[in-house]
Amino acid sequence: MSVDQPLILELADWLGTPPGQYVRRWEQKHIDAMVSNVFGYHAIQIGLPHWDLLQANRIPYKGRTSAVADGAALKGAVLVAEPENLPFDSQSIDLLVLPHVLECSGDPHQVLREAERVLVPEGRVVISGFNPWSLWGASDRIPGLDPLLPIPAHAQVSLPRLKDWFKLLSLDLDRGRFGCYAPPCTTSVWLERWKFMDHAGDRWWPVCGAVYVVSAVKRVAGMRLVGAQWKKVRKRVPRQAVVTSKHASERRRGTISYYDIQAAYGNKF
Structure with a gap:
């Protein structure tokens, strides 16, 4: 099941209303903070x-994609693609941004599966x-x-x-953030009057923000192949004994035998 096209078009129009601009400003600020330090080669909205x-x-x-093939939606888009079947x-993708895509899809879990498939290890959505x-x-x-x-609430x-x-x-x-704590208002004047609620909401009721x-x-867990560790038995090479003469060892010890004197002086002694 693909994205509900009338719903995504209605959302795009709603973002131009005062409450939509209020939501849009808040999301732009916090999404900018989340994506500013993400590095790689490919980023897709x-x-x-x-x-x-x-x-x-x-x-x-x-790049940016659109689920609707019309001129207004394709402005600035790279291609037309369904979020449930990304081309x-x-x-292959280092960063994915999904603004309100899950709630406009008939199968949001499949959208997440596709996002996980196309992301590189340590990639971000x-x-x-x-x-x-x-x-x-x-x-x-x-x-x-x-x-x-x-x-609608059920979506x-x-x-x-x-x-x-x-x-x-x-x-x-x-990481994540809730925001837009002002009561439901349709005019920018009342939204501005309730602006103080954004600071109070972060402190007192953070999970009640209108958007997140x-x-x-x-x-991706690392893979390590563990095999049988065979014990390597080193072949022992017998060492040859070093033969030293008795006279040489005695000379090293500082002793002189009768045979040494006889060899030096002949039969004079």
Whole structure:
């Protein structure tokens, strides 16, 4: 099942609204901090190609993909590709950025499997998403309230669920942040008035932010072949005995025998 195209298009339009710009500014700031020191050769952003989330990274080759084949979505995109079936070789990408891709997919676990497949060992994936347990996510569950987010609550992927998927794959959670603690507002004026909540939320209720950004690293256990260690028996080479004359040994000890005198002076003595 591919990405829900109407949902991803609705999300792209929503990011231009006041609450969408509020979310976008927060995610841009923290994703920039997570990708700035990632090195390698290839960095790819999956989805939302009109929003450049690789601008702070210094990897030489950067690309963006789009799941929708229209002119507006293809602006700045490298190619059209489904996140569930990425057209990249295994272990070929150093950095992947997935902005709200999991919640727009019908099979988010398959998206993560593809991300793990194409990442090189020690490669990094950065994921953003809406928090279903925030005030913004709860607005979709309260009768009589119009949902603020374009993503329905049942499609949003919670962080505990995402951590469980990481454990099933070779992905090790490196760091993460919650953000956007202002109450659900549709105007920039009220969002600005509630701006102080962002500082208070980080301290008092950090898990109730409207959005989250996490970074995970692909860990590959080292392989070591252990075989039978045969004991090498060294062949003993017999040493030849050194023969020394009795007279030479006595001379080394400082003693002179009768035979030495006779050899030196003949039969005079």
